[in-house]
Amino acid sequence: MDFRSFLCCTKPSDRKEKGKKEITWRIFSLKELHAATNNFNYDNKLGEGGFGSVYWGQLWDGSQIAVKRLKVWSNKADMEFAVEIEILARVRHKNLLSLRGYCAEGQERLIVYDYMPNLSLLSHLHGQSSSESTLDWPRRMAIAIGSAEGIAYLHHHATPHIIHRNIKANNVLLDEDFKPLVADFSFAKLMPDGATHVTTRVKGTLGYMAPEYAALGKASESCDVYSFGILLLELASGKKPIEKINSTSTRSIKEWALPLVYARKFSEIADPKMNGTYVEEELKRVIFVGLICAHDQPEKRLTILEVVELLKGELKEKFVAIESDEMFVTGRSADCNDEASVADNSSGFISEDKQEQVQEIEKAA
């Protein structure tokens, strides 16, 4: 199917707010995007992902944009492009990076977003901005709550519900006030009404993938919750989801954090870059919620709505129950059995091509 037929129902939306008509996105010409990005100049390049490269640009009105340009055209890539546009055009929430527009001319496929001046959470935790200690504790809490609210919109308010399938620190972008915006819907799936999961070809990032999804391709909202749990642990500790401990083995963030939680040594989990300046109760909350979200058994995980409330300090009784969960009181829990310890992939990125053995069934349960 050509993307044009796929997008036949996706028109720039007119939203009436207080009598004002707001056009939320539009179609860009290739010429306009060439002009905005200085012909996709290398100096404008912000980074590269599975879909292609992302460039900074400026439009004639002075507004700054980020343009994602498809690497190599293929029918499959065209379809993924259409899926991302289709999903982006549906979502509008303060914590989701929305669509500014797209361009499809010849074999060129480009997606246009607002530029996020503070780039990704990854760059502040582990990348070029990490030495500047830009993330104090209040900022980390606001990022945790805001991104959970963005995901809650996808899981509970969008129609049909949407699973993101690639929640990770590179996909949480930060605006000028460090407000988080969940981005990158290239792997997202629309959940058929009433379905508990969809079985699909595995795509995602090692270290963030729920075990039942990595092994069986069973994707559901709770897979996003798992990934978000890993993200919470990363945000609290500044550690990467998977760490190389010697030339042959790796350790997941869960394997590292759980023994410290058994010993209730929360200060040893806290990111040293915060120099001890965090709210202990909140740190504990982020760690317990992160670990229970990243439980190997999907039924033990929380819903993202519960996550939002718990992070805000609500659902006190639920939190007491979480703290005394067997995961945190027994010795080494069987829960450390995630894909991280068996897989070592330097990019951490799983594309469909590397997973040809997993059959795409696309069947609603």
Ligand SMILES: Nc1ncnc2c1ncn2[C@@H]1O[C@H](COP(=O)(O)OP(=O)(O)OP(=O)(O)O)[C@@H](O)[C@H]1O
């Ligand atoms: N709107 C934006 N504003 C600022 N930077 C952005 C924007 N969108 C993407 N980027 C940056 O561009 C880079 C590439 O992003 P992209 O979403 O293509 O890939 P990724 O998330 O790094 O990897 P993957 O494709 O594996 O998910 C990232 O470093 C991201 O921080």
